[in-house]
Amino acid sequence: MNDDKEDEEGRPSQPKDADDMIDHRPRSESLKAATAFDEGHLRQQAIGVRLRQMFDAVVNEEVPDEFLEILRRADERGSEPG
Amino acid sequence: MSSDAGTPTRLVRTGEDDDAFRSALVKLIPHMRAFARSLCGDPTLADDLAQDAMVKAWAARASFEQGTNMKAWSFMILRNQFYSDKRRSWRETQLDQEAAERTLVAVDDPAAPLALDEMRMALAMLPAEQREALILVGAGGFAYDEVAAICGCAVGTAKSRVSRARRALHEILVSGAYYRDGKPASDAMRAILSEAERLKLAL
Numbered sequence: 165m166n167d168d169k170e171d172e173e174g175r176p177s178q179p180k181d182a183d184d185m186i187d188h189r190p191r192s193e194s195l196k197a198a199t200a201f202d203e204g205h206l207r208q209q210a211i212g213v214r215l216r217q218m219f220d221a222v223v224n225e226e227v228p229d230e231f232l233e234i235l236r237r238a239d240e241r242g243s244e245p246g
Numbered sequence: 247m248s249s250d251a252g253t254p255t256r257l258v259r260t261g262e263d264d265d266a267f268r269s270a271l272v273k274l275i276p277h278m279r280a281f282a283r284s285l286c287g288d289p290t291l292a293d294d295l296a297q298d299a300m301v302k303a304w305a306a307r308a309s310f311e312q313g314t315n316m317k318a319w320s321f322m323i324l325r326n327q328f329y330s331d332k333r334r335s336w337r338e339t340q341l342d343q344e345a346a347e348r349t350l351v352a353v354d355d356p357a358a359p360l361a362l363d364e365m366r367m368a369l370a371m372l373p374a375e376q377r378e379a380l381i382l383v384g385a386g387g388f389a390y391d392e393v394a395a396i397c398g399c400a401v402g403t404a405k406s407r408v409s410r411a412r413r414a415l416h417e418i419l420v421s422g423a424y425y426r427d428g429k430p431a432s433d434a435m436r437a438i439l440s441e442a443e444r445l446k447l448a449l
Contacts, residue, residue: 208412211419212384214365219385222280231275231297238301239268 259308267307274320275300277386281321284381285328287370295331299324318392325378325396368418376411383408 278299282292303310303320310319369377375397382388382396393404 204416207416207419211365211412211415215369215381215384218366218369219280219284219381222283223276225276225279227275227279228293230293231300232272234297235268235272235300235304238304239264 264307267310268304270316271300271303271307271320274317277317278320278324281324281381281386282328284385285325285374285378295328296324298331299327302327315392317386318388318396321382321386321388322396322398364419368415371418372411372414376407376414379404379407380411380415 275296278296279293282296282299283289286292286295299320303323306323310316369380372380379393379397382393383390388396390404390408391401393408394401397404397407399407
């Protein structure tokens with residue numbers, strides 16, 4: 165449930181508070197408006213987060229030893245003079 | 247500025263080149279596994295695919311151009327391997343159906359929020375070309391020109407595949423095009439939206 169850190173890893177951060185600087189409505193109201201206008205955008209953003217979660221879950225798995233073993237064998241074959 | 251003397255065109259590979267290539271390749275293995283998993287769903291088949299691609303990449307190391315994106319290069323090899331395996335052993339329609347079903351169970355994490363599961367099901371409903379393009383951009387962090395190189399298509403095609411995939415995914419999640427445990431997918435969309443609001447608040 166703690167997703168906070170998964171959001172922006174290695175990606176350019178968005179101009180987060182640009183709206184706040186020119187928008188003095190209360191936060192909750194401006195959020196409502198933003199939700200109405202940007203719902204599609206928000207959904208896409210959430211979809212993007214989910215995609216990355218799915219992908220990163222595999223990236224973060226421990227790599228089976230088999231991989232390095234196979235690479236080592238390929239390496240031995242490959243380094244024979246040819 | 248620099249002279250011709252600095253031009254690194256060498257015809258002979260050194261052991262150092264190989265060492266550098268090897269350690270870069272090892273660092274890419276987790277990413278190749280993830281991409282393979284997203285292509286073929288089943289974790290065991292995906293690892294076979296990633297291993298084949300890794301060996302191919304190692305064998306082709308002399309053809310890798312220094313300074314270009316090695317992750318994109320290795321993904322291209324992996325993808326080509328996937329489609330040549332697929333041509334050899336499966337009929338396309340059959341595969342897509344099987345891949346779709348396997349993709350649903352590929353990551354079995356009981357702690358994962360519901361929406362992640364729904365997302366996986368919705369993804370599985372996309373045409374393979376759209377799914378891979380979306381995953382490369384949305385999860386792999388690739389630019390459109392890199393996706394085009396990996397998938398062997400034009401940049402415009404890559405862009406349109408990604409945008410069609412986003413639209414279709416959104417439609418599937420909103421319209422409740424599938425059901426899970428009798429629960430309509432609109433529940434999934436609600437979960438995703440509440441996540442979106444939470445993200446917005448966190449910004």
